[in-house]
Amino acid sequence: MRRLAKGTVLAVWLLITLFPLYWITVTSLKPKAEIFAMPLRYWPGEVTFEHYADLFSFADFGAYLLNSLLVSLAAAAAVTAIGVLGGYTLARFSFPGRGALMLAFLVTQMIPLFIALGPLYLLMSDLGLLNHLAGLMVVYVAMLVPFSTIIMRGFYERIPVALEEAAQVDGASRLAAMVRVVIPVMLPGIAATFIFAFVQCWNELFLAITFIDSEDAKTIPVAMNSFITQYDIDWGSMAAATVVSVIPTLVLFAVIRRYIVEGLTAGAVKG
Amino acid sequence: MSQAAQAARPAFTGRKARFVALCLLPGAVFVLLFTYYPMIRGAVIAFQRYNLFDITSTPFVGLDNFRAVLAEDRFWTALRNTGTWVAVSLFFQFFLGFGLALLLRRHFRGRGLYQAWVFFPWAMSGFLIGLLWRWMFNGQFGVVNDLLLKAGIIDERIGFLATPGWAMTSVIVANVWYGVTFFAIMIMAALQSVPAELYEAASVDGASRLRQFWHVTLPHIRPTLALIVLLRIIWILNFPDLIYAMTGGGPAGSTDIITTFLIQQVIGGDYGRAGAVGMLVLGLLLAFSVFYLNATRFERSR
Numbered sequence: 001m002r003r004l005a006k007g008t009v010l011a012v013w014l015l016i017t018l019f020p021l022y023w024i025t026v027t028s029l030k031p032k033a034e035i036f037a038m039p040l041r042y043w044p045g046e047v048t049f050e051h052y053a054d055l056f057s058f059a060d061f062g063a064y065l066l067n068s069l070l071v072s073l074a075a076a077a078a079v080t081a082i083g084v085l086g087g088y089t090l091a092r093f094s095f096p097g098r099g100a101l102m103l104a105f106l107v108t109q110m111i112p113l114f115i116a117l118g119p120l121y122l123l124m125s126d127l128g129l130l131n132h133l134a135g136l137m138v139v140y141v142a143m144l145v146p147f148s149t150i151i152m153r154g155f156y157e158r159i160p161v162a163l164e165e166a167a168q169v170d171g172a173s174r175l176a177a178m179v180r181v182v183i184p185v186m187l188p189g190i191a192a193t194f195i196f197a198f199v200q201c202w203n204e205l206f207l208a209i210t211f212i213d214s215e216d217a218k219t220i221p222v223a224m225n226s227f228i229t230q231y232d233i234d235w236g237s238m239a240a241a242t243v244v245s246v247i248p249t250l251v252l253f254a255v256i257r258r259y260i261v262e263g264l265t266a267g268a269v270k271g
Numbered sequence: 272m273s274q275a276a277q278a279a280r281p282a283f284t285g286r287k288a289r290f291v292a293l294c295l296l297p298g299a300v301f302v303l304l305f306t307y308y309p310m311i312r313g314a315v316i317a318f319q320r321y322n323l324f325d326i327t328s329t330p331f332v333g334l335d336n337f338r339a340v341l342a343e344d345r346f347w348t349a350l351r352n353t354g355t356w357v358a359v360s361l362f363f364q365f366f367l368g369f370g371l372a373l374l375l376r377r378h379f380r381g382r383g384l385y386q387a388w389v390f391f392p393w394a395m396s397g398f399l400i401g402l403l404w405r406w407m408f409n410g411q412f413g414v415v416n417d418l419l420l421k422a423g424i425i426d427e428r429i430g431f432l433a434t435p436g437w438a439m440t441s442v443i444v445a446n447v448w449y450g451v452t453f454f455a456i457m458i459m460a461a462l463q464s465v466p467a468e469l470y471e472a473a474s475v476d477g478a479s480r481l482r483q484f485w486h487v488t489l490p491h492i493r494p495t496l497a498l499i500v501l502l503r504i505i506w507i508l509n510f511p512d513l514i515y516a517m518t519g520g521g522p523a524g525s526t527d528i529i530t531t532f533l534i535q536q537v538i539g540g541d542y543g544r545a546g547a548v549g550m551l552v553l554g555l556l557l558a559f560s561v562f563y564l565n566a567t568r569f570e571r572s573r
Contacts, residue, residue: 203396
């Protein structure tokens with residue numbers, strides 16, 4: 001009886017969790033007439049890919065995809081590299097200003113970057129980086145560096161110092177020891193950090209709509225934001241765009257789920 | 272940091288100092304230039320007349336921007352709404368998440384797979400989730416209306432996102448849907464941190480499962496719960512994405528929270544006022560953060 005009740009509750013919650021995703025996918029596969037027809041059909045009467053085709057013909061979705069991919073890959077790579085270096089020094093050295101730096105990084109995690117959206121716009125304008133993917137990239141790097149550095153520091157601290165010292169005794173320099181001995185052990189953590197940063201950039205909306213309005217620098221969220229008009233949304237295209245943009249992140253998050261959970265809980269549970 | 276690692280830390284000499292500086296420089300420069308500098312400039316702009324449509328004259332105007340913001344009804348509505356949005360979302364996220372964590376606590380076949388599926392909203396942005404629910408809550412063709420009609424709960428369709436009271440309920444439902452998993456995961460981890468010996472001792476003493484939960488589990492995870500909740504409050508406060516996508520703060524400002532209000536000021540081009548609102552949000556966040564940091568210290572000292 002108990003088990004049955006538990007199973008039912010879990011099943012209902014799973015249904016509630018998955019239904020919105022199912023619904024947007026079904027909507028994206030229905031012909032226009034059927035999306036706006038009564039009674040609602042819970043299974044498409046006729047499956048069509050016209051909304052996906054529209055995305056790539058009427059809207060320049062291929063270009064937006066490429067822009068998003070470029071910005072997210074470049075920013076995530078930079079963020080990860082900076083985190084690998086910074087996290088190492090924070091974990092292995094004590095030096096004046098270390099505590100202050102940690103605090104300065106932690107504070108940024110409490111304050112959303114959009115609080116300074118206006119001044120950031122002015123700064124980007126002064127630097128001539130408005131409407132450039134490079135501009136978006138540098139801001140994303142700044143947004144994610146504290147996170148990646150702090151999380152990397154945590155990974156390093158779990159690796160025994162003896163491992164590096166052994167390599168250094170063998171005559172390797174500190175940097176060589178780090179590259180040859182420590183990095184391979186950390187590879188899963190590094191990959192997880194990279195993917196997490198990638199997804200954050202891929203999804204980012206407010207900075208992107210503030211800095212970008214030229215057609216050739218739009219990322220996916222910017223393009224989707226422009227699909228929202230005052231009175232009407234073409235829900236077929238919107239649904240298709242949602243599915244296209246969410247699939248890569250779903251796959252990537254499934255890969256690193258364990259690490260996200262670890263990272264999240266390590267912070268709070270262990271204090 | 273363990274004792275051994277502490278002792279093994281090399282002394283801080285010239286060459287090492289250079290290595291450390293080189294490693295930390297890129298990150299520090301990015302954060303300084305693109306996070307702290309704009310924030311400081313925003314704090315200055317809050318005391319200037321600074322409108323994007325007339326940037327030739329930007330005189331200092333003292334507290335005028337703050338006065339203008341505080342005199343606006345929409346600001347106070349947004350502040351009240353922020354309270355509702357945070358408190359109600361948090362309440363349901365917490366208790367549903369706690370329930371889910373208790374159900375997932377013991378191992379069963381397929382638990383890993385179940386967690387993987389339940390975890391998926393996390394891969395989505397607040398913006399996409401907002402769009403998803405905007406479509407589901409659609410007044411005419413929305414599936415929520417259709418299901419409620421079929422179940423006989425309502426007699427005619429509700430314009431969920433067009434009616435002030437319902438709009439707030441709708442955005443909160445979406446937010447709860449998104450946040451339950453987070454709580455479930457965090458609380459599960461907290462539950463697993465309770466040493467098994469404590470339960471063994473309790474059952475030797477003949478305590479019932481409910482009493483064990485009340486007297487063993489709850490006191491042990493209480494500090495962690497406090498932390499999770501505080502973190503979550505900050506996070507929900509900083510989460511305008513979902514509301515922006517679902518209602519844009521409407522109808523008539525009924526789903527505006529302080530952060531959507533801030534974004535509207537920026538889009539409107541009045542950076543002076545946006546700066547003032549930003550400072551007010553910052554004050555609110557700072558109050559929470561101080562609270563949070565104190566709580567962390569409290570937990571460490573235990």
